[in-house]
Amino acid sequence: MDKGSAVLHNGIPLVVYAIYSIFQYMNIDPDQVFPALANTTRLRCLYLVASNDDVCVCEVVEALGITQPRASKALNALKGVGLLSVHRDANWNYFSLDNAMPEWTAALIAATVNGLGSSRTHVTDQKRFKRLNLRGTGATCS
Secondary structure, three states: OOHHHOEOOOOOEHHHHHHHHHHHHHOOOHHHHHHHHOOHHHHHHHHHHHOOOOEEHHHHHHHHOOOHHHHHHHHHHHHHOOOEEEEEEOOEEEEEEOOOOOHHHHHHHHHHHHHHOOOHHHHHHHHHHHHOOOHHHOOOOO
């Protein structure tokens, strides 16, 4: 068998399987998105990230008054379903909305964030975040 005709054990050509896998990776499954949004801490994190350019874990910890493991778990859950992306800059890991999310997901997130904007909890979190000056102090996440 030559390399051009490589097939998987179930008869699917390797190239078809690879394209399908990439397509699946790029799409976001509603069965994963909605459960990810059904958690107060994750919604608070999502609101904070969506309302600001880039947000570091330690900023989430301070703004929401939660532990670092809890913040990391919530942010990584949102990242895991394709809602957030992360980039590293020196000692900081910044989370932001994932620009590659499909239109339906972006519309859902925009509506969710808009709705949360009238919540006392989320408004208070945002005010606390705006008062933080962790980046100016040279502090790093521990």
